[in-house]
Amino acid sequence: MNVVHVPVLVEEVLEFFKHIEGVFLDCTVGLGGHAEAILSRIPNSVVVGLDVDEEALDLANKRLERFVFAGRAKLFKSSYVDAAKVLKELGFDRVDAILMDLGVSSMQLERAERGFSFNRDGPLDMRMDKQQTLTAYDVVNSWDEENLSRIIFEYGEEKRYARRIARFIVRNRPIHTTKQLVEVLARAIPNKHSRNRHFATKVFQAIRIAVNSELENLKRFLAQVPELLRPGGRIAIVSFHSLEDRIVKEFFRNEPRLKQLTKKPIRPNESEISSNPRARSAKLRVAERV
Incomplete structure (x- = not known):
């Protein structure tokens, strides 16, 4: 590409x-x-x-x-x-x-296999350094609901629905791909069509920041x-x-x-x-x- x-x-x-x-x-x-x-x-x-x-x-x-x-x-x-x-x-x-x-x-955004983009279906990866062990898959599927809620609130600056989103993620595990995660978020986030930007933006940002300790x-x-x-x-x-x-x-x-x-x-x-x-x-x- x-x-x-x-x-x-x-x-x-x-x-x-x-x-x-x-x-x-x-x-x-x-x-x-x-x-x-x-x-x-x-x-x-x-x-x-x-x-x-x-x-x-x-x-x-x-x-x-x-x-x-x-x-x-x-x-x-x-x-x-x-x-x-x-x-x-x-x-x-x-x-x-x-x-x-x-x-x-x-x-990084254009390559689906890197897993950074909610617009492309790929594995939940999001690692800047592909030699590190922690991936987005680990965060989404292994972190407890409290920690997921915290990073979505703090890193994603999702003030209203952080707990609800974390709960939906935990209930729908395992989540393997970016497309599957977006589908879960679509069910978790109310009024998503009234937002100025894509409803998955904040959650993907939060997970990426956590994966890479940015x-x-x-x-x-x-x-x-x-x-x-x-x-x-x-x-x-x-x-x-x-x-x-x-x-x-x-x-x-x-x-x-x-x-x-x-x-x-x-x-x-x-x-x-x-x-x-x-x-x-x-x-x-x-x-x-x-």
């Missing part, structure tokens, strides 16, 4: 990075869209790209082949939580800029940022839901070694949204190491 990857808010990111030269840490290199833009348009830049998704890394390596060959792109299968270890192995104590794009990639990993990485960034270096983070954005906002606000450069998050313009609907919920926040 050929997937066209369009990086989100790339012009806005480049605007904040345009006066920076040196080592850029791309924590979620994905299919390499942001990395390619940085390497192509920022002179004397080197990108260290990390991702836990081997499939994405393979595609990024192909996209960035000319930069890899020139020694300007260095890609590794690694969680950004372990960025300091990777950088140390490369001989870098600190970097000049950090980029994080916390969204699920088009490739919020915990984000917090663990942010705690390392002041030691990873050189003075004057910048960190840009693109988030796609309020839970991540809230964590980033609070960290930028309360960390004395960082100065916020975006009092409010930067959102994509109408032109970008029309050409790339996935950008609709994106928010960019940027801070500078002081």
Whole structure:
């Protein structure tokens, strides 16, 4: 399957990075869209790209082949939580800029076998790193009703029907596929046709966050940022839901070694949204190491 990857808010990111030269840490290199833009348009830049998704890394390596060959792109299968270890192995104590794009990639959503999408029937997987053991199947079929209700309430921000949804899931086990889960949710969620977005969105988000420990990993990485960034270096983070954005906002606000450069998050313009609907919920926040 050929997937066209369009990086989100790339012009806005480049605007904040345009006066920076040196080592850029791309924590979620994905299919390499942001990395390619940085390497192509920022002179004397080197990108260290990390991702836990081997499939994405393979595609990024192909996209960035000319930069890899020139020694300007260095890609590794690694969680950004372990960025300091990777950088140390490369001989870098600190970097000049950090980029994080916390969204699920088009490739992950389009491939039914990855199990991320409620629009495609596939196994309940949702692992960013296919080498890890915990899958969406385990969460859906093994976690007790209380824990399911908790993650749907907290991670899915489903305030009204979290307990009801968890109860329906437990009563209809085993659930093997994304289609089967959507069918259970269709029965569990009242007034689903009056919602602005697909009724399964929040539950799928909650399960994906739980499977990949997304919020915990984000917090663990942010705690390392002041030691990873050189003075004057910048960190840009693109988030796609309020839970991540809230964590980033609070960290930028309360960390004395960082100065916020975006009092409010930067959102994509109408032109970008029309050409790339996935950008609709994106928010960019940027801070500078002081």
